[in-house]
Amino acid sequence: MKKASILVLVLSLFLFVFPLPKTVKADTVLPYNTTVTGEITEQSSSQAYTVTAEEAGTFTINFTVYFSSALLELRDSNNELVGEYEWVNGGSVGNPQVLQKEVNIEPGVYTVLVKDNNKISFGKYDLAVAFNPVHNTETEPNQTFTEAMPIQLNGKRIRGFISANDHHDYYKVEVEEAGRLELDIVSQMRSGTVEFYDAKGDMISRDSLDYYEGTPVTWKTHQDFEAGTYYIHVVGYGSNQGIYEMLVSFMPANNAEIEPNNNKFTAMPISIMDPKMYTGFLSYTDRYDYYKIDMKFDGYVTINFSSEFSGYQLTDGISINYASHRGSGSNGHPEASTQRIALPKGVYYFVPFAQVSWQSGVYTMSFKAEVDFKDVTGRYMPAVTFLADKEVANGITKNEFGVYDNMKRVDAAIWLAKILELDPSDSTYTPYLDVPKRAWGAVNALKVANIANGKSTTHFGADDTMTRGEMALLLKRAYGLSAEGVENPFIDVASRYEEAVNALLKNNVTQGKSPTRFGTGEPITRGEMALFLYRVEATR
Structure with a gap:
């Protein structure tokens, strides 16, 4: 009896110092952070626990397994295996084997x-389950195209989660205009x-995320799209699971091209005389633009x-390439290039292209044309080029414009x-006996106007030299120029020419030969005539 009392006392002291783990009955609901102690016997070869x-x-x-070999499974409410089978071998009462397993799961009822x-x-075995929520903000279900979660562009970051029983997250993006x-x-x-x-569900691109090894992986990419509906698919199989945060932003291209312009038959016309910068855009579905x-x-x-x-x-557009360039910029760092080429008179196509399907985006371009006359330089170049483009004037020879000729x-x-752009259709004989046939239409049109x-x-004075004063009169009449509020400082301007010269001054067509001399009676040269017409056209 004494021995029995002593044994009870010792056992009580042991339990006080080393309390047994809290246990729940097997084949029941298993609360989090609670250890269940169960036993596999010949009569009861499996135990099931419900975890929500x-x-x-x-x-x-x-x-923790205290016997030689045990199998652990996690199944969902449809009895589908979640994750992998786990065998725990080699355990014994004196040397139990321990398995710690993490499983990423979606909301639901599970069976261990x-x-x-x-x-x-x-x-015997011990079993405990802990749970750590991820607080994802994606809208489930989003496992297919039809369930895809709509994304607000330039909005908040989305916190997504790939788990053992949800390998796919789909997001839907509506792009209202071309851009990145x-x-x-x-x-x-x-x-x-x-x-x-x-x-249509056709894949545009695929990229792999780097491996997560304790430090979050930052990964960025872009796609250049035309307006339309697109999908982003985040996928992870096997052990490639976990949390990700995703920000989707959009930058409009603000391109001014007129679509479609994907071949020479739909090419957008542009003027090489227009100095403005054109902005275009290429994407994976629109890899060529034609101008x-x-x-x-x-x-x-000059391009x-x-x-x-x-x-x-x-x-x-047939067989000859007059110029080409391959870009070598990078994301966020466009490469600028300039190329000047000789180009004969004719029709051409300027074709920006995406070098590979995933490299495209915004491009800008401008052009500057120049005539090929050896006597045209400096301040005369824009004016003579302008007249050549308007098909108003040719050179006196193939190589010379005759800038200084009267x-x-x-x-x-x-x-x-x-x-x-007067109507030259009245090319009947003029009343002026000295006008050659090539000029009948022009002279008649000027007379009618x-x-x-x-x-x-x-007598028209066809072969006479045109004076600067006479040209001032013609330009004032032709363009309806106002001379109001201007007084010229020139001492060589007679009253007949005064209003016309004042009109040219007011409209920045000329400043005269010197501060006090307009050169009214002097011949106007072909170069000066080109300058006058170039400048006065800006008043239209």
Whole structure:
């Protein structure tokens, strides 16, 4: 009896110092952070425990086995295996084997199964399950295209989660205009894949996330899209699971091209005389843009082009490439290039192109044309080029414009009629006996418009030199220039020319030969005539 009392006392002291773990009955609901002690016997070869997850998160399962071989399974409400089978071998009462397993799961009711090994291994085990919620903000279900979660562009970061029973997250993006979709992901997935799809479900691109090794992985990419519906697919199989945060932003291209312009038959016409910068855009579905250029004279064209990735060709549309360039910029760092080429008169196509399917985006371009006359330089170049493009004036030879040659009245009449786009259809014989046939239409049109008359009723003075004063009169009449509020400082301007000269001064057509001399009676040269017409056209 004494021995029995002593034994009870010792056992009580042991339990006080080393309390037994809290246990629950097997084959029941298993609360979190509570250890269940169960036993596999010949009569009871498996035990099942119900665990409920109210939200997505991670189960941490601690399994201690005191017998030689046990099997652990996690199954969902459809009895589908979640994760992998786990065998725990080599355990004994004196040397238990411990398994700690993390399983990423979606909300739901799960069953933890403990089984023997082919009914030949029996004994006790301890089992506990902890839960860590991930607080993801994605809208479930989003496992298919039809369930895809709509994304607000330039909104908040989305906190997503790939689990053992949800390998796919789909997001839907509506792009209302052409531009760049940028994807910024911070991942705690072991690895994973990100894919872009179009509205038909055809894959656009696929990239792999780097491996997560304790430090979040930052991964960025972009796609250049036309307006439309697109999908982002985040996927992870096997152990490639975990949390990721995703920000989807959009930058419009603000391109001014007129679509479609994907071949020479739909090419957008542009003027190489227009100095403005054109902005275009290429994407994975629109890898070529065509622009039609009408070069109306032999000369030079300077191409200014800037792009992150795109290149270009200048072609006659048949077989000859006159210029080409391959871009070598990078994301966020466009490369600027300038190329000046000789170009004969003709029709050409300027073709920006995406070098590879995933490298495209915004490009800018501008052009500058110049005539190929050896005597045209400096301040005369824009004016002479302008007249050549308007098909108003040619050179006196193939290589010379005749900048310093005096202008004949008949040639001045032809230039003026052309630039004013007067109707030359009345090419009947003029009343002026000295006007050659090539100028009949021009002279008649100027006379009808009350812009120019002859020096007499029968004499136009066709081969006479046009003076600067006479040109001032013609331009004032032709363009309806106002001279109001201007007084010229010139001492060589007679009253007949005064209002016309004042009008040219007011409209910045000329400043005179010197501060006090306009050169009223002096011949106007072909170069000066080009300057006058170039400047006065700006008043239209």
